[in-house]
Amino acid sequence: MGSKQRAFMTQYALIALFAVIYLAIGFVVQNSYYQLMMTLVLIWATMGLGWNVLSGYSGMISFGHAAFFGLGAYTVTIAFVKFGVTPWLGIPLGILVGVIAGVLIGIPTFRLRGHYFALSMLAYPLAMLYVFEWLGYQEVSLPMKRENPVTYMQFSDQRIYMLISMIVMVACMIMSLHVERSRFGRSLLAIKQNQPAAEAAGINAARWKMLAMMLSAGIAAAAGGLYAIILLVVTPQTVFGALVSAQALIVALFGGVGIFWGPVIGSAILIPLAETLHAELGNILPGIQGVVYGLAIIVIILVAPEGIYWKVRDRVMARRATPVRVGAQPRLATIAADSVPRPAFGQPILQLDDVSRSFGGLKAVDGVTLSVPEGVIYGVIGPNGAGKTTLFNVLNGFLAADSGSMRFADAEIGGLKPHEVCARGVGRTFQVVRSFPRMTVLENVVIGAFVGSKTDDEAERLAYEALQRVGLADGQSHALAGGLTTKQLRLMELARALAPRPKLLLLDETLAGLGHDELEDILPIIQQLNREGVTIVIIEHTMHAMVKLADHFSVLDHGRVIASGTPADVVRNPAVIEAYLGKKWMDYRAKDQVA
Amino acid sequence: MTDWQWLLIDVLQALAAGLLVGGTYGLMCVGLGIIFGVMRVVNFAHGDFMMLGMYVAYYLVTGFGVLVFLGPYVGPVVGAVLAGPVVYVIGWLLHKYLISHVTGARVISAEAEGHYAQIILTLGIALVLANGGLILFGSTPLSVQTPLSRESWEIGLIFFNQARAVGFVMAVICAIGLYLFLMRTNLGKALRAAADNPIAAAYVGIDVDRSHRIAFGLGVGITAIAGGLFAMSQSFQPYIGFDFVIVMYAGVVLGGMGSILGAFWGGLTIGLVQQMSTLALPYQLQNTAIFVVFLIIIFFRPQGMFGRVWERT
Numbered sequence: 023m024g025s026k027q028r029a030f031m032t033q034y035a036l037i038a039l040f041a042v043i044y045l046a047i048g049f050v051v052q053n054s055y056y057q058l059m060m061t062l063v064l065i066w067a068t069m070g071l072g073w074n075v076l077s078g079y080s081g082m083i084s085f086g087h088a089a090f091f092g093l094g095a096y097t098v099t100i101a102f103v104k105f106g107v108t109p110w111l112g113i114p115l116g117i118l119v120g121v122i123a124g125v126l127i128g129i130p131t132f133r134l135r136g137h138y139f140a141l142s143m144l145a146y147p148l149a150m151l152y153v154f155e156w157l158g159y160q161e162v163s164l165p166m167k168r169e170n171p172v173t174y175m176q177f178s179d180q181r182i183y184m185l186i187s188m189i190v191m192v193a194c195m196i197m198s199l200h201v202e203r204s205r206f207g208r209s210l211l212a213i214k215q216n217q218p219a220a221e222a223a224g225i226n227a228a229r230w231k232m233l234a235m236m237l238s239a240g241i242a243a244a245a246g247g248l249y250a251i252i253l254l255v256v257t258p259q260t261v262f263g264a265l266v267s268a269q270a271l272i273v274a275l276f277g278g279v280g281i282f283w284g285p286v287i288g289s290a291i292l293i294p295l296a297e298t299l300h301a302e303l304g305n306i307l308p309g310i311q312g313v314v315y316g317l318a319i320i321v322i323i324l325v326a327p328e329g330i331y332w333k334v335r336d337r338v339m340a341r342r343a344t345p346v347r348v349g350a351q352p353r354l355a356t357i358a359a360d361s362v363p364r365p366a367f368g369q370p371i372l373q374l375d376d377v378s379r380s381f382g383g384l385k386a387v388d389g390v391t392l393s394v395p396e397g398v399i400y401g402v403i404g405p406n407g408a409g410k411t412t413l414f415n416v417l418n419g420f421l422a423a424d425s426g427s428m429r430f431a432d433a434e435i436g437g438l439k440p441h442e443v444c445a446r447g448v449g450r451t452f453q454v455v456r457s458f459p460r461m462t463v464l465e466n467v468v469i470g471a472f473v474g475s476k477t478d479d480e481a482e483r484l485a486y487e488a489l490q491r492v493g494l495a496d497g498q499s500h501a502l503a504g505g506l507t508t509k510q511l512r513l514m515e516l517a518r519a520l521a522p523r524p525k526l527l528l529l530d531e532t533l534a535g536l537g538h539d540e541l542e543d544i545l546p547i548i549q550q551l552n553r554e555g556v557t558i559v560i561i562e563h564t565m566h567a568m569v570k571l572a573d574h575f576s577v578l579d580h581g582r583v584i585a586s587g588t589p590a591d592v593v594r595n596p597a598v599i600e601a602y603l604g605k606k607w608m609d610y611r612a613k614d615q616v617a
Numbered sequence: 618m619t620d621w622q623w624l625l626i627d628v629l630q631a632l633a634a635g636l637l638v639g640g641t642y643g644l645m646c647v648g649l650g651i652i653f654g655v656m657r658v659v660n661f662a663h664g665d666f667m668m669l670g671m672y673v674a675y676y677l678v679t680g681f682g683v684l685v686f687l688g689p690y691v692g693p694v695v696g697a698v699l700a701g702p703v704v705y706v707i708g709w710l711l712h713k714y715l716i717s718h719v720t721g722a723r724v725i726s727a728e729a730e731g732h733y734a735q736i737i738l739t740l741g742i743a744l745v746l747a748n749g750g751l752i753l754f755g756s757t758p759l760s761v762q763t764p765l766s767r768e769s770w771e772i773g774l775i776f777f778n779q780a781r782a783v784g785f786v787m788a789v790i791c792a793i794g795l796y797l798f799l800m801r802t803n804l805g806k807a808l809r810a811a812a813d814n815p816i817a818a819a820y821v822g823i824d825v826d827r828s829h830r831i832a833f834g835l836g837v838g839i840t841a842i843a844g845g846l847f848a849m850s851q852s853f854q855p856y857i858g859f860d861f862v863i864v865m866y867a868g869v870v871l872g873g874m875g876s877i878l879g880a881f882w883g884g885l886t887i888g889l890v891q892q893m894s895t896l897a898l899p900y901q902l903q904n905t906a907i908f909v910v911f912l913i914i915i916f917f918r919p920q921g922m923f924g925r926v927w928e929r930t
Contacts, residue, residue: 083736130916137659137732138915141866145908148863156901264859268744275737308756309855312748320741323734324718 026203026479033199040286041192048184055301057180058252063293064187065248069266070273070285071194072241076234077271078280079207081214082132086143088266089127089150090120090239094246095261096154099162102174109175113247120243121236128235132228144267151262163255175251183252190248191286194241198282201237205472205481210234211280212458212469219456222418223518224444224473242270265312272315276322278331287330292318364553367573368396371557372526377426377436378581379416386412388581389426394526399552400559401572401589405602409581410561411453414528418450419443431525445473449519450528453561455511459504463494466503467517474522481521488521491554492547509540513547520551527551529560533567541567565593565602577601626774631892633775639888640785641847643881645861646868647792648840650880651799651832654869656812658720658833659732661739663840663865664858665746666704670841671761671848671857672754673700679762693763693780694787697845704841709834711742716833717826743858750855758852766850784846791842792881795835799877808832813875840865860904864891867911 048060069091077084097116101107107115131142167174177183201207209230212220221227250256260266277288296311303310326333372394379387386409394400402410415421417428419440428436435443444450449470458466464485471484489495492513498506503514512532519527532548533541548571552558562568568575568589575592577585579601585592592598645667652660677683678696687695712720719734760766766780799805811818811828819825847853864887872883887907894906 081733083733085736085740130912134915137736138870140659140736141863142912142915145863145911148860149905149908152901152905156899156905265744268740271737271740307752309748309751312744313752316741316744316746316748318741319737320715320745323737323741324715327734327737 030199030203034196037192037195037199041188045185045188049181054180057184059294059297061180061184061187061252062297063289064184064191065245065252066269066273066293067286067289068187068191068194068248069242069245069270070277070289071191071198071282072238072245073270074238074274074279074282074285075198075201075241076231076238078274078284079201079210079214080231080234082231083140083271084143084238085140085264085267085271086127086146087238087242087270088147088262088264089143090123090242091246091249091266091270092147092150092154092258092261093119093123094243095250095256096159096162096246097243098247098250099164099256100159102164103162108173109247109251110173113244113251116243116247117240120239120246123243124235124239125232127239128232132231132235144264147262147267148264151258154258154262159256159258161255161257164250183248187248187252190244194244195282195286197237197241201234202280202282205478206230206233208465208469209472211461214280215458215460216456218420218440219452219458220469221440222420222444222450222452222456223470224441224522225469226439226441265315268315272319275329276318278329280328281331284329284331291330364397367398370394371396371431372559373427373429374417375427375429377413377416377428378424379412379421380424385581387416387423390578390581390583392576392583392586394557394559396525396557397552397555398557398573399548399571400557401568401575402559402561402578403563403565403568403575403592404578406563408563408578408601410563410578411530412581413578414450414530414561417443417528418448441473444522444524447522447525448528449522449524449526451512451515451519451530451532453530453534455508455515457503457506457511457514459502461503462500463503463506463510463514463517464489464499466514467521470518471521484521484523485517488517491520491551492517508535509543512536512544516547520556524556526557526559529558531561531563533560533562545571569593627896628893629775631896632889633777634781635889635892636885637777637781637785637888638892639885640788641781641843641884642864642868642888643884644788644792644843644846645840645865646872646880646884646887647795647877648836648838648843649865650869650872650877651812651836651839653866654872654874654876654880655809656720656829656832656836657874658716659735659739660716660836661736661862662743662746662858663739663837664860664862665743665750666708666837666858667840667844667847667861667865668750668853668855668858669707669746670697670700670704670844671853672750672759672855673703673841674845674848675759675761679759689762689764693761693765693849694783694846696761697784697787697842697848698791700845701838701842705834705838708837709830712830712833715742717829720829743862747855747858754855756854758854759848760850760852761845761848763849778850780849784849787846788843791839795839796877804831808835863904863911864907867907867914870911871914 048057051057051060069087072090073084073087076082094116097119098109098112101112101115102109127146131139134142167176171177209220209225212223212225213227213230217227246261249261273288273292274285275288276292277286278284292315296314299310299314322329370393374390374392377387377390378385390413402413404410412421416423419438419442423436426436427434430446430448433446435446438446458469467485467488468481471481471488475481475484486495489499494510494513494517498510503511506514516532533544536544545567548558560568560572572589575587575589576583577592577598584597584601585595649660649663652658652663674693674696677699678693684692684696715738719738763780765783766778768779769776770779770782799809807823808828808831811823811825812832815825818828865884868884868887869880870883871886872879872881887910890910891903891907894903898906
């Protein structure tokens with residue numbers, strides 16, 4: 023049994039233990055009011071789990087999960103009341119309705135980011151609330167079926183509802199566990215931390231977000247369906263109201279965001295607290311529940327913004343922490359230059375024809391034509407603002423070209439999305455390193471490896487291999503990316519781009535901001551990668567390092583290629599000197615030479 | 618009269634009602650515009666500050682009757698205006714002790730400029746205000762009593778509800794006053810500078826924390842005045858904030874981020890849309906119409922009709 027299976031087994035055991043203890047307490051408790059409360063804890067934990075799948079993992083905060091909860095509740099209720107459908111079928115039907123609603127809401131709303139996403143999600147359930155009121159469903163109650171209660175999920179013993187809710191919640195916990203530990207959850211986490219980096223590393227953000235939305239909406243609808251059966255009355259306010267969405271968010275956030283234990287912990291603390299206060303003080307302080315929830319998240323966001331689970335875990339980890347291993351320097355490949363003969367350059371692997379892209383009146387990339395032979399190290403240089411990074415953004419699909427064609431390995435790549443370009447075998451790094459700061463170095467690189475692997479184990483193998491190739495394999499691989507030095511970050515990003523074994527690497531100022539010694543460390547690595555068969559296009563605006571590295575230069579200025587050729591030729595080209603140093607300097611030098 | 622003429626009258630009547638309601642919405646949006654549009658702070662509790670304004674006006678005018686001596690006409694208007702300073706103080710305190718932890722220069726470099734924490738924190742404040750309101754004020758719908766709300770001016774065949782017309786005029790006056798304050802006075806300029814770019818403002822010697830507190834108080838205070846004016850013609854309960862938060866964001870986004878005047882026009886437009894929607898939709902779906910308009914606006918024109926493109930992609 024591998025360490026992975028063991029980790030899963032531990033979690034399964036913990037979940038089982040929790041469920042057994044909880045049910046044992048529930049079966050001992052005689053008071054049906056407490057039993058109802060214990061059931062509600064499970065339902066709101068399920069709802070929180072639903073919210074967490076979308077908002078906790080992908081970071082897109084939803085204020086609208088009441089939409090799915092309400093649809094689940096009303097589907098069960100209306101199916102029962104109007105068509106006599108038993109909740110045993112009604113709940114799956116409600117889940118289906120929830121998932122469909124998730125897709126319909128997701129398609130337009132995923133175009134929005136941050137607070138705009140949150141705000142528009144708030145609008146959906148409120149709109150539905152008024153629609154259901156208008157349709158005349160102000161208050162629908164489920165009729166009692168005396169003759170055949172079990173068929174209609176009607177039990178006199180409150181504890182059976184608790185058992186059903188527990189089964190649903192445990193199923194959701196296990197689903198969440200598998201999401202968290204697989205490429206599904208890892209990809210969502212990468213999207214949360216840095217979406218452009220994730221897309222450039224081959225993650226199909228739109229697909230994963232939509233899947234998360236569907237799963238999330240389905241879980242929320244299931245919670246809504248259970249709620250309807252247990253409370254037997256459904257009103258638009260209680261299932262579509264803003265407090266429902268808020269409660270989903272609050273239990274998850276309070277307990278711990280992005281971890282399946284979070285909503286369970288949050289619900290187990292807050293629901294009994296709020297319900298008890300409501301029962302004790304509800305008639306003199308009618309809004310006490312809402313006040314408790316409000317205070318709970320105000321305190322949590324100021325004291326432990328990620329929730330209780332993480333706060334406790336950080337405490338425990340800090341106490342257990344062993345001194346950080348220092349001195350585990352990256353084992354750098356020390357290769358004597360030219361020790362292995364380089365293969366001859368092949369056919370053009372990347373061919374750009376008259377590619378242009380403008381922003382309003384500014385032509386950032388203006389009719390660029392270039393041809394990169396296989397096996398070459400191709401330098402694209404030019405002063406600041408020459409359009410180098412824009413060219414890369416067009417190449418890897420962040421920006422669409424206005425015109426022109428881009429062929430990679432004999433296929434057109436213009437119009438492809440970033441993750442598709444990556445899947446074709448084009449890796450890239452960024453001018454300002456885009457890491458996933460809260461993941462370890464290895465996890466960062468695994469994200470990049472997903473696109474080149476079928477299974478998650480294979481992805482991890484590829485990631486290790488890539489780390490080895492850049493000399494980061496030992497010591498650092500389990501350090502958090504947030505704490506790395508610039509050089510280590512650059513190497514990690516390089517490994518992430520390398521992990522799916524690309525044929526072409528686009529390096530955006532990988533050498534920028536490095537000291538002389540660090541430069542001496544990284545240059546041989548790039549050369550070694552090239553010798554192993556990776557074609558490299560590298561952007562720089564400083565020339566001296568590039569002269570050593572590149573076989574071929576293209577010089578960009580104001581979006582146009584103004585010179586192209588071997589390094590030696592290009593640095594003597596008057597147009598290039600002028601672009602870098604200005605016309606005045608050229609005139610001055612000309613005069614100087616005459617004199 | 619023919620059917621067409623009746624229809625025309627209906628349309629004109631809806632336009633008139635929309636204009637009058639829209640003026641008050643416009644002032645609400647101006648308040649949010651300062652906080653969300655200029656300071657870029659996501660304030661989910663904004664609707665609840667409006668709710669507080671309504672209750673302050675109610676207690677000053679009807680509940681405790683402090684302003685009875687001003688008579689039934691002037692009293693409600695003065696009550697609404699006085700709601701401004703009261704809510705200003707509440708906003709100022711909440712900003713100082715809570716909201717400042719997640720806004721301003723210290724979070725500008727954080728992920729998404731700290732919007733995540735702001736969304737959550739202000740949601741918490743919204744819950745506490747709305748449910749605290751329920752505890753303090755009860756759930757019975759109230760309105761500020763004034764004879765104006767039952768009387769109308771009639772121009773041609775179109776009726777102008779007097780309470781709404783007075784609210785409209787006051788809203789326009791307040792919006793213009795605020796605009797002049799922000800544009801012409803030194804304090805106003807400092808507030809705008811600190812809101813727009815806290816770091817640069819700090820470099821030129823502006824006390825950014827203080828400016829943010831004042832700007833936040835001003836934003837919620839202005840919206841509270843709008844709430845107080847609105848309360849003359851609209852019944853309200855403590856949960857009214859959640860509905861209006863969408864109305865206000867719709868107005869601000871429609872008007873364009875960062876534009877104070879734009880926010881006013883945005884709110885006015887939302888009011889028109891709401892009232893015009895009654896021509897085609899049942900009364901209960903008025904708010905649904907606003908939500909749909911809101912969604913359409915942010916899908917297709919997140920930079921608004923009058924604003925600048927500010928979100929770099």
